[in-house]
Amino acid sequence: MNDQISISVSVVGTGCDGTGNSVIFHVTKHGVYSNDESVVRRFMFNCGEGNQRLCGENGIKLGSLNSIFLTRLDPMSATGIPGTILALGTCGAPTLNVVGPRGTHSYLSSTASFAKRRYPQLHCLEIAGDTMPTIESHVSYKVIDSNAIAMALDDLYVRILPLRMQSHGTKHSPPLSCQLCEHPPVRKPKVNTPKPTLSKELDEFHNWLNVFFMAKAPSKVPYIEVIANRYKGREDELKRMLHEKYGSLDKVNDSDASSSDSDSASEIETCEQQDKSEDSSFEKWLENFYKKHNPAMLPRMASVQKSYAGREDHLKKMLEEKYGKRSREEINEDVSSKKAKHEDSGTESYEAFVTPTFNDTPLKDDISEIVFYILEFKHTNSSSIVWVVDLPSSSWISKLENELSSCSTHKPVFIVHMSSAQMLNNPLYTKWVLANSSTTTNHLFFDGSILSNCEHGRLGFNFKASAQHRLNLHSQAPTLFPLTPAFHSLSTSSQCHLKMKVDSICYTLAQARMSYIIHASKSYQVPNQFQYEVLNWEYPSIQASPPQPFSYPSIVFLGTGSAAPSKLRNSSAIYLEYSVNAGMLIDCGEGTFGQLWRQFGPLTSQKLRNLSCIWLSHKHADHHCGLLRILYERHQTHSQVPLLVIAPDDILNYVALWQQPWATKNVHYISCQEFNQVEDNPLRNNLFATTGFQALNSILVHHCHGSYGLVLVLGNGYKIVYSGDTRPCNRLVFNGLDADVLIHEATFEDEMLDDAIKKKHSTVGEAIAIGQKMQAKAILLTHFSQRYPSLPPKLQTTATSIVGFAFDGMHVQLSSRGFDNLERFMHLLNQTK
Ligand SMILES: [Zn+2]
Ligand SMILES: [Zn+2]
Structure with missing residues (x-):
């Protein structure tokens, strides 16, 4: 089972441009004989401000997100949740699970006055052993006892093990050997279930019903189970009946529109949907083009399409010029030479940030609990282990050594370090990383201040569409739309990919639109390689305007x-x-x-x-x-x-x-x-x-x-x-x-x-x-x-x-x-x- 599964991770927020550090993992299921693929799971780690916009920019459909995991509870990591809840409500998502440290439930509950909706239903899982909710809340609540660490999630595709650390806690056990050895997978008794394909179809039908009723008759949503049972085997008949009664679903199906005011939710959906149907022939064209010329781009097709929305012809022309009549071999060569270049530019940048100039001035009273996550993705006869680690300041490193370790068979293949360059430069941290990773482990780290300072800030832009819009507005009315220095750096469009080397460990800096394939099922996907979109900016001719006296207000x-x-x-x-x-x-x-x-x-x-x-x-x-x-x-x-x-x-x-x-x-x-x-x-x-x-x-x-x-x-x-x-x-x-x-x-x-x-x-x-x-x-x-x-x-x-x-x-x-x-x-x- 699971032999047709790919696992990838995308950077969502980079810690720059007003975003917080966050990543999203995708489990994609591929058709055996066809190129069909569908995302079966999406897990997001941290959800800072602007999450809806970021997902839009990255072509990530929020509707398929059903779990958010928090490494800590602070405004950098959690303030995108209310907006995300409202956006999910608009897409008709039935549930949202939020896993996080102590306080997560209170936080979710406190959003009731402005982000309470019937759907998605909110389920909170707190990694804390000694608190029980004292407030009435619309959010369901479950606590994982920190003394008896349990799985936050264990399903067909993944197991996720949370580990809590406290700034002042007493350690609850002697140094651990390996968390995954201590928690072997539970073998579930075999149940006589119908064919998996059938149950998947039923699952899809359930989802369809949910989306349909959310859009057309929300009062029916609680009865979906009953209705589905009554029409078992006659799903098509039910669909036809519903269409006759309520009209077609075309206009609301699978929209990733989002709303945070009840204001104009439905109109957004219709607008975007119309756009999409116009785009579909272009989508086909693009898919075929990439299949032929650069299959590595296929997973990011949606994001390309989004950034060129309304300028499809321009993109078409550019792509044809770029790839022309070149053969596949040439392209491959091109990719590898580009890769070499990335390595180079990485090397050049080392000095720029191996000794970060900013101070590690942790606000120690800020964070008292953090949660690490061990993810075990299941595929053919084996698994891929990924760690998500977040340390607020260097004072936490000594705890890290005691609480998180791996044995030789459970070494992570990928570690997400939600920590700055300064932390990674700490010798104690290096020691811990060396002890727990292998030479094939890949490392991703986050440091927004490097992004905003390197290359004159060019790599700091997360919201490309609005930045491009601003360049255009500036060229029309420079005094109304002044540019910060970083915008001027956009006129040079070279490629860059920053790395940092500490001892023998090579860390890659998370930048906008970066993704990484952890496990690939199809040959056209290249695993173990960071991919990122080279941003091509249209830089309108901008005349320097004479400085004008500034007046208030x-x-x-x-x-x-x-x-x-x-x-x-x-x-x-x-x-x-x-x-x-x-x-x-x-x-x-x-x-x-x-x-x-x-x-x-x-x-x-x-x-x-x-x-x-x-x-x-x-x-x-x-x-x-x-x-x-x-x-x-x-x-x-x-x-x-x-x-x-x-x-x-x-x-x-x-x-x-x-x-x-x-x-x-x-x-x-x-x-x-x-x-x-x-x-x-x-x-x-x-x-x-x-x-x-x-x-x-x-x-x-x-x-x-x-x-x-x-x-x-x-x-x-x-x-x-x-x-x-x-x-x-x-x-x-x-x-x-x-x-x-x-x-x-x-x-x-x-x-x-x-x-x-x-x-x-x-x-x-x-x-x-x-x-x-x-x-x-x-x-x-x-x-x-x-x-x-x-x-x-x-x-x-x-x-x-x-x-x-x-x-x-x-x-x-x-x-x-x-x-x-x-x-x-x-x-x-x-x-x-
Ligand atoms: Zn209002
Ligand atoms: Zn308003």
């Missing part, structure tokens, strides 16, 4: 999409710089830290250090899921500036769970209501004293319960109004009269008024009308439905005020010069449409 749109983040529009966030080196955040959707980093590069820490206020509009995930990571990153800057978080109660309850210094030290929290009411509040007085603000009022608007808009008057009298998510709201008009700038949501175009009413959002025309009623000098529109990714919806109303459509990363200085730039760009957009 300035607004930077960090996220301008509604609902789930998409490639080109992240979820809501605005950075307002109200005076030199002083700023605040208005809303803070998932991935806000990464968006800041893409705007300011190395200056990001300065911006975070000087952050005085974060104001959040309402509890929908797309407006606040980035808060934890921002607090975490701010803490790393050793900021002395007190930070005030003003938010609705639901969000404050969610954050209150985190009692670590990054969430409490020099950070204060107050609800919108309380901030409004108490005139003599020290927090309010303090904020006004440090920022010079004359007024900051949260105005109740018409969206979900407890949704606010913001009216802010700066020290110089400048009045800024933000709508949050809302239907047109007169209370906002009244409070915002004579605003200098109104930033208003405009989720839908005017033809979609019905949707706007149903989902409690505004149309473009309504938003502009509100601005005119308010007599705002300028109206900036944002929060666009993801159906308008690269261009905003049509502007239909002629307005007397200045009207601008926001894009991610747009910098608008609120001065007459800034508005001139904006109007010029809007004019340009109208011409291109």
Whole structure:
């Protein structure tokens, strides 16, 4: 059995570009006589911010993910989970298992106010022996007793053994020999089951029913089992009946669209699905092309296709030029010479980071428990063993020696080190690695700071589509879309693959879109070799613009999409710089830290250090899921500036769970209501004293319960109004009269008024009308439905005020010069449409 199985691992987040370290393993089953293949298992290790977007960029369908394993519980590793839950809900995934250290269950439970859905049902497995849940929760709970280590998973394809380590724990047993010897596979008694092929079909039918009912009649989902049994052997008949009754499933089948606001989930699905059907003939072409010319690319076809979506002809031309009429042999030669080059560039880079310049300043009170994982993938007569190891700081190394070891028959073939170069350079760590690996073991390690510093930061980009989009926008309006230095490095498109050698161990640095085949069943797949996509950037001609004087206030749109983040529009966030080196955040959707980093590069820490206020509009995930990571990153800057978080109660309850210094030290929290009411509040007085603000009022608007808009008057009298998510709201008009700038949501175009009413959002025309009623000098529109990714919806109303459509990363200085730039760009957009 399992002789037609391939096992591979892909890098998801690299620790750079606002992502956390994460990998995903794929178990793929191949057809015996055909080239059919299907992914039967996907396990993700750690799930940082931006996970939905990253999976989109990498062509990984979230719908097939059913387990997430956490090596630690912190904002770097776990804050992508709420968004992932919502995305899975949209795909109709029935369950999600989350395995992690103590606290994982509380964390999942705390997301109830904004990420609780009927599906996926959440199951949590905590690697801790002495705690039991004390709270009512929608998340099912199981504890693995740390004294009797057990399997977290044991099925047809893999066994996963978690190992807990504590910073202050007493060691529970004498040094271990080999965990896998101590846990031999349990032989299950043979049960008389129907043919495996049949059960697989049934399984697929179950899945189909689940997706169908989720889309068409969710109330039927609990009865799937009953229905399936009743129609056993007559599945086709049932399918036909269901289609007749509810209509065809075409539009929702197997969509990997994702949503974090209930806002526009279904529309995303339909949009993407339409695109896909148009693509299918191209997909066939590409498949045949790669089969013929470069089969090693087949596993990454989806990701290639995604990055060239809408530019298929361009890709076709490029590929034909690249491979032309060359024969297979030539290509192979090419691959091996390229491989040699990679080795070379690796060697050249050694000096660059063998002595890392940054300090290992672990925040020791941060992490008290971590979990290592031993994975045993089962295939023909043997198995592949993989370790996932994560050490927060060097003080943990001595524990490592005692707790994780292997015998000669259970040496890992692959180790994922979620640790920095500095850790790997520690002689004790080297000793441990040498003792537990063989010369054929391959090593992957993570170090975001190397990626952002080497090659001028060119390897640091994880979100290629948005980076490319930004290059294009910059060429049209350089002052609205300034580039950080890293963007300029993209004009050179050489290949690079960084390695680090310590003693005889060779570590490969995880970079975006890297993958590795651990075990291959088909001859066209090359195992034991790192593969990565060579990024070819289209670098538009960019003229150096003369430096312009900078004026305050300035607004930077960090996220301008509604609902789930998409490639080109992240979820809501605005950075307002109200005076030199002083700023605040208005809303803070998932991935806000990464968006800041893409705007300011190395200056990001300065911006975070000087952050005085974060104001959040309402509890929908797309407006606040980035808060934890921002607090975490701010803490790393050793900021002395007190930070005030003003938010609705639901969000404050969610954050209150985190009692670590990054969430409490020099950070204060107050609800919108309380901030409004108490005139003599020290927090309010303090904020006004440090920022010079004359007024900051949260105005109740018409969206979900407890949704606010913001009216802010700066020290110089400048009045800024933000709508949050809302239907047109007169209370906002009244409070915002004579605003200098109104930033208003405009989720839908005017033809979609019905949707706007149903989902409690505004149309473009309504938003502009509100601005005119308010007599705002300028109206900036944002929060666009993801159906308008690269261009905003049509502007239909002629307005007397200045009207601008926001894009991610747009910098608008609120001065007459800034508005001139904006109007010029809007004019340009109208011409291109
Ligand atoms: Zn929203
Ligand atoms: Zn909302």
